[in-house]
């Protein structure tokens with residue numbers, strides 16, 4: 375699939391640059407022609423000599439090089455390729471791309487190109503989660519720039535760990551192939567995702583809630599949007615930024631979440647990752663409850679509607695694939711399997727939410743995907759990786775179904 379393709383690889387300044395040499399080698403092994411641009415910082419991590427030895431071309435570095443300009447010129451460099459790949463995409467280069475700076479060869483080419491662009495971010499986890507980087511990412515995504523990673527794991531800085539490691543060469547290669555194949559696997563499909571907790575009022579100032587942060591659900595919405603789906607994310611109260619490319623409906627209560635979810639039907643895919651409160655206060659007080667000599671008030675609870683169950687039973691409007699989550703603290707797989715049958719969804723993603731697992735509010739998750747065929751246990755991974763893998767599974771499943779291949 376890569377034979378005859380021309381890849382322009384922009385190598386920015388990060389420790390992950392060393393992995394990009396392997397990407398160059400593998401691309402050439404598969405018959406692609408690779409041209410590389412090294413930023414000034416990039417050249418601190420890998421040498422122009424190794425880049426040109428592996429790519430078989432000179433390593434382009436200088437915007438004002440008379441020989442390069444006479445030879446090829448930065449505009450031609452920007453256009454003479456099938457795909458531009460930025461790896462590692464540093465926080466700095468992403469920021470330049472987002473605001474359209476063009477103060478060196480790499481940023482000028484990225485501003486001038488009319489080719490598809492794929493970025494493989496790599497940076498310290500704090501830099502990755504910084505709202506500035508996330509806002510830049512949202513801007514780039516909205517402009518059609520696609521990304522692979524980052525993954526979670528140990529950082530080069532001693533003692534640091536989290537999301538920010540550049541994807542592995544094999545993953546970058548797969549993303550390049552997918553991008554060049556042109557198709558976004560879920561393009562033309564509509565997806566509904568629920569995420570975060572719900573807040574169920576007791577009175578105007580107090581509420582019943584839970585520890586969900588929205589990280590898992592938001593990551594799924596982002597991955598579905600990356601895969602080309604038109605995503606409606608229905609989010610309970612969460613500090614997570616709105617994922618790029620998704621339409622976000624902010625709600626407070628389970629009943630508001632249900633109304634937003636049913637209003638978003640029909641859809642092809644529904645993923646219910648929200649931690650919806652099972653109960654609400656039957657009649658919330660309209661004024662703040664006061665301490666009285668009569669002792670504490672009793673709260674009478676009423677059952678909330680079940681959004682997953684409602685979507686699973688929505689008749690002709692039922693999404694083709696309904697995926698629930700099961701938050702369990704004991705007998706995780708057994709309880710989740712029973713929940714899948716009870717709620718009528720196609721798959722259920724079971725996770726252990728006992729406090730020791732750190733799943734509620736944390737950055738990583740360990741899940742078991744249960745469908746009619748059985749259980750698939752995945753290794754512990756960042757919530758983004760879980761989301762990306764789940765979305766790949768969803769894409770494969772729908773593709774097989776569209777070809778008439780029986781799937782669970």
Ligand code: PMT
Pocket residue numbers: 568570571585586587588589590591628646647648649650651652678679680681682683697698699700701702713717725727733734735736757
């Ligand atoms: O938000 P994070 O901090 O990232 O944490 C992620 C998570 C632990 C919240 C997530 O991975 C998860 O497990 N979400 C489901 C939480 C939950 O409420 O599970 P449950 O077993 O109680 O519910 C089963 C399913 O029914 C879920 O898909 C839930 O969204 C859905 N449900 C439950 C009750 C209800 N009234 N309506 C529903 O739709």
